[in-house]
Amino acid sequence: MNNEWLTIAMPKGRIFDEAVELLRLAGYDLPPEFEESRKLIIESESAGMRFILAKPMDVPTYVEHGVCDVGVAGKDVLIEEERDVYELLDLQISACYMAVAALPGYERKKDIAPKVATKYPNLASSYFRAQGEQVEMIKLNGSIELAPLVGLADRIVDIVSTGQTLKENGLVETEEMMTITSRLIVNPVSYRMKAAAIDEMVTRLEPVIAKEETSE
Numbered sequence: 001m002n003n004e005w006l007t008i009a010m011p012k013g014r015i016f017d018e019a020v021e022l023l024r025l026a027g028y029d030l031p032p033e034f035e036e037s038r039k040l041i042i043e044s045e046s047a048g049m050r051f052i053l054a055k056p057m058d059v060p061t062y063v064e065h066g067v068c069d070v071g072v073a074g075k076d077v078l079i080e081e082e083r084d085v086y087e088l089l090d091l092q093i094s095a096c097y098m099a100v101a102a103l104p105g106y107e108r109k110k111d112i113a114p115k116v117a118t119k120y121p122n123l124a125s126s127y128f129r130a131q132g133e134q135v136e137m138i139k140l141n142g143s144i145e146l147a148p149l150v151g152l153a154d155r156i157v158d159i160v161s162t163g164q165t166l167k168e169n170g171l172v173e174t175e176e177m178m179t180i181t182s183r184l185i186v187n188p189v190s191y192r193m194k195a196a197a198i199d200e201m202v203t204r205l206e207p208v209i210a211k212e213e214t215s216e
């Protein structure tokens with residue numbers, strides 16, 4: 001393994017294709033096996049880069065521990081995970097937003113803390129704390145919209161993109177909390193030791209992001 005190379009933590013799933021496209025537009029030569037393979041470590045000799053393919057929620061962990069120099073992670077994941085990493089760039093991909101939702105007509109009962117189901121307990125707790133509202137958090141790992149339907153929770157905090165999941169499950173959005181996009185993050189030590197390669201990456205990505213933004 002060449003230690004001069006940049007090691008990049010890429011999120012598998014939704015963000016992956018858009019992140020790969022951005023890197024290719026920035027001029028990085030990525031192997032065609034990227035999109036097809038089941039390999040979890042992929043190297044590009046011409047780009048001088050090694051990619052590891054991780055679960056989106058784990059990307060900041062790989063970067064914080066320094067096994068990856070940089071990574072691509074949703075702002076939602078960065079807020080939830082609170083890892084010791086620097087955020088370098090808003091890549092403006094995989095845009096969505098975080099919202100509070102409930103069954104129509106839901107009203108908070110006096111003196112009882114409402115139950116909130118979410119995949120993002122830290123993010124949701126700080127949001128409600130900032131609002132001065134006491135809630136009981138129920139951590140789920142997916143199918144969050146199910147919780148109010150079966151009486152597990154009064155409200156949910158979850159990502160909304162098209163709104164289709166809320167609609168099809170008869171839920172309504174009560175508060176829009178924050179917009180979410182994917183970010184380029186870096187390990188603080190890597191940022192000092194591999195400053196030239198990381199700065200070059202930012203310099204190459206910036207015009208591509210701006211161009212993508214104006215073409216939307």
Ligand SMILES: Nc1ncnc2c1ncn2[C@@H]1O[C@H](COP(=O)(O)OP(=O)(O)OP(=O)(O)O)[C@@H](O)[C@H]1O
Nearest residue numbers: 012013014015056074075076077094095096159161
């Ligand atoms: N509609 C959406 N739902 C969820 N995440 C979205 C959506 N649109 C964009 N995103 C971004 O994609 C990331 C999640 O990607 P993905 O759904 O592939 O991972 P995941 O939630 O860990 O998946 P799973 O647990 O289903 O494997 C989020 O962190 C968010 O930044």
Ligand SMILES: O=P(O)(O)OC[C@H]1O[C@H](OP(=O)(O)OP(=O)(O)O)[C@H](O)[C@@H]1O
Nearest residue numbers: 142143144158159160161162163164165
């Ligand atoms: O507004 P929409 O376009 O409908 O997208 C939002 C839905 O997508 C995500 O779920 P995902 O598909 O990742 O499944 P999950 O429930 O297993 O997390 C998210 O948690 C919402 O449920």
